[in-house]
Amino acid sequence: MEEAHAFLERHPDVQGIDVVMPDFHGIGRGKIIRRHELDSLYRNGRGMPGSLFGQDVAGDDVEESGLILVDGGADMRVWPLPGTLGYLPKVGRGQVLVGMCEADGSPFEVAPRTALLNQIARARAAGYEPMGAFELEFYLVDRQTGPNGRRMPATYALTGRRSMQRNTMSVDELDEMSPLFEAIYEAAAASGLTLESLISEYGPGQYELTIRYRDLIRAADDVVLAKRLVRTVARRFGVEATFMAKPFGQEAGSGMHLHLSLGSEGGRNLFADQPDGSLSPLMLHAIGGIRKTIGDTMLILAPYRNSWRRFASAVYSPASDSWGVENRTVALRVPGLPGATRHFEHRVAGVDANPYLVGAVTLAGALDGIRDQSYPGPAAEGNNYEAARPADLPRSWIDAIDRMDGSDFVKRTLGARMHRAFVAVKRAEWLRLELDVSEAEWELYGFVV
Structure with a gap:
């Protein structure tokens, strides 16, 4: 809480904070919250769906990941990662990384950051x-x-x-x-x-x-x-x-x-x-x-x-x-x-x-x-x-x-669950591109073979 309050005191004009959770691809998924919501983020966390880790790089669900609509698609909690709350001068907003947690507060087993923490x-x-x-x-x-x-x-x-x-x-x-x-x-x-x-x-x-x-x-x-x-x-x-x-x-x-x-x-x-x-x-x-x-x-x-x-x-x-x-x-x-x-x-x-x-x-x-x-x-x-x-x-x-x-x-x-999900997501991306006939292929093969 001290980190959040100190940030707000240092930046009285900041009205928005980017809440960023890295997914399988390292892409930041999350939301932009308003200034008055920062205190609640640090006190209570914030809801985000675990299915974010079952999506491909375009954000499409991959059913084979085993992470889509698990428990009816209920939200899990994300919490700020200490030391990552900062200010983006050219943007005029704050930014904080968050990590997803299990119900008991332990790091979510399918989050890539958890794999590194375990090692x-x-x-x-x-x-x-x-x-x-x-x-x-x-x-x-x-x-x-x-x-x-x-x-x-x-x-x-x-x-x-x-x-x-x-x-x-x-x-x-x-x-x-x-x-x-x-x-x-x-x-x-x-x-x-x-x-x-x-x-x-x-x-x-x-x-x-x-x-x-x-x-x-x-x-x-x-x-x-x-x-x-x-x-x-x-x-x-x-x-x-x-x-x-x-x-x-x-x-x-x-x-x-x-x-x-x-x-x-x-x-x-x-x-x-x-x-x-x-x-x-x-x-x-x-x-x-x-x-x-x-x-x-x-x-x-x-x-x-x-x-x-x-x-x-x-x-x-x-x-x-x-x-x-x-x-x-x-x-x-x-x-x-x-x-x-x-x-x-x-x-x-x-x-x-x-x-x-x-x-x-x-x-x-x-x-x-x-x-x-x-x-x-x-x-x-x-x-x-x-x-x-x-x-x-x-x-x-x-x-x-x-x-x-x-x-x-x-x-x-x-971990077996993350291993399965990551491979499934990558196989779905591979198939997506395999089915996409490029313009280069049309130019090379379209009217000559």
């Missing part, structure tokens, strides 16, 4: 504190399509100029877009979100934001807040932010890299180098565990048909289970800087993936590897894109759906 509890029971941070890549595009009917990189907020060049790591490009990004940083500060480095990425109009390293559950919360914040600010500058994994077929895809380590209760990094300078055996076991399970988790790392386009070209998009030190062509990269801050980076997930589920399966694989003392194998060297893709990894979206459907590891990590 964090498992880690803590073993004496580990999971720490992490995500990097987000995304494109800024114009609202209107170009003369060819295709999307174009956004014009710069400062100059109104447009560049079709890559401008990789160009500081001048960041300066030309600086009014928009300064507004993003301002909104992040008002929301308690610590955004850090900004980079002009490899594709025209593509950028990357890093978020401060912290406890893993809050790191995943930060992704939901950051993506929504970037979208809302971009709209108010007349452009759109897209978090599709591969919005342009010939350009770089957008990833969501997870940096992960395990700390002790006293705050010591358990992945820190050994006294002789060698890598931590604990970290190597964690990498070994993830390598064994990565094939089962590809549907979570690449949840949409578009996600798989990112693997069609080897532009910093490693669709493999390889690992290496200071090598950006591998799936699991150990950054080269040695010392107490040592960690590894999981580079496979697209920016369209759900951060809670990515965190859950990554941590679960790491914990399995530590438990089993898994050997990660030799580190890859050189350009790993030139290596053959492992034969036991899914080759397509439907392969990934089938692989996850039969995965005991994912079922154990998510």
